[in-house]
Amino acid sequence: MDREADVTVSETERLHSQLSRFEDMFPGYRMEIVEGAIVMSPLKPHHARTIRLLWNTLEDQIPPEWGFISDVAVPFDGDNEFCPDLAVIPAVEADKNLSAYPPDLVELAIEVVSPSSVRNDYEVKDRAYARRGIPHYLIFDPYKAQCTTLWNPGPDGYRGRDVIPYGETVTVETGIGKVSVDTAELPVDPGTAA
Numbered sequence: 001m002d003r004e005a006d007v008t009v010s011e012t013e014r015l016h017s018q019l020s021r022f023e024d025m026f027p028g029y030r031m032e033i034v035e036g037a038i039v040m041s042p043l044k045p046h047h048a049r050t051i052r053l054l055w056n057t058l059e060d061q062i063p064p065e066w067g068f069i070s071d072v073a074v075p076f077d078g079d080n081e082f083c084p085d086l087a088v089i090p091a092v093e094a095d096k097n098l099s100a101y102p103p104d105l106v107e108l109a110i111e112v113v114s115p116s117s118v119r120n121d122y123e124v125k126d127r128a129y130a131r132r133g134i135p136h137y138l139i140f141d142p143y144k145a146q147c148t149t150l151w152n153p154g155p156d157g158y159r160g161r162d163v164i165p166y167g168e169t170v171t172v173e174t175g176i177g178k179v180s181v182d183t184a185e186l187p188v189d190p191g192t193a194a
Helices: 009-020 045-059 118-131
Strands: 029-034 037-042 066-069 074-077 080-082 086-090 108-112 136-141 146-154 157-165 169-174 177-182
Touching: 045 066, 045 086, 045 108, 045 177, 080 118, 108 118, 118 136, 118 146, 118 157, 136 169, 146 169
Parallel strands: 108 136
Antiparallel strands: 029 037, 029 080, 066 086, 074 080, 086 108, 136 146, 146 157, 169 177
16 A cells, blocks of 8 residues: 655644644543644553553563654644554654654554543544555554554454453554564553443
8 A cells, every 4th residue: 555645744843733732721631633623632640651561561672763652643644634643653753753754654652542532443444544555553452451453454444353352462553563462561541340
């Protein structure tokens, strides 16, 4: 699939400016533009802990020419400016320390579900990430105690999908190498039924 960028860096910065007006007004919330609406998701400790554990686990496994961004704007179009919880992009790009990056740089996108992001993470981003040709998308869900791995992007979403319960190891063969996450240590919301 050809992953051409429809959004230039200058357009990316312009789109991100829509959110930057609100960033300091609502501490404790993550903000994105999804389908033209500003979406605020309250952050809980399990959310941040999951991201930290995933980052630490994956950092030891990916080649040094790849780096991470977290909660940084990735504008897709005028109606969608996502901030992936974690994304793997070329290290030379991550080192630029920008406030926004084009989606064609993302090799692996990771979202951690919060109560207000269920539809966005499982439906909206599934379609948007796939349409832009992001090869792999992982959804870690502390409320269902599971990870959904998505691959083989197509125009209507990912054609490959597996659901792995927490307690098992998630292994994904990416274009930058194999990555594995032992989910046994990931936090699970106390309200989750066993």
